[in-house]
Amino acid sequence: MAYVRISYMTPKAGQERRLEELLDKLSAFYVAEGGYISGYHLRPHEGDPNRRMGRFGVWESEAHAVHAAQTEHALALRAELLRLVDEDSHQELSFIGEQDR
DSSP states (O other): OEEEEEEEEOBOTTOHHHHHHHHHHHHHHHHTSTTEEEEEEEOOOTTOTTOOEEEEEEESOHHHHHHHHTSHHHHHHHHHHHHTBOTTOOEEEEEEEOOOO
16 A cells, blocks of 8 residues: 655646746655655646646655655745645645555
């Protein structure tokens, strides 16, 4: 079983590009971290009035995900990210994932 983390948020008006850049930086960082299996950068579907963006990451364990998220680099990126999103729109969801058979 894997540990799955999904985060999504709505950018403030005019901050879409900068938010995409930060999500790309987070993705590039996580790829190099131990225990990272796979992930996706989530961009809004055409016509989505909410303009939600986010990340989907799959880790070997919760401990690996927590360790990576608590590094100084990840914390700095995430702090900057929070300044670019609508208040209360950022959600972090965690799951235990089982691969389809």
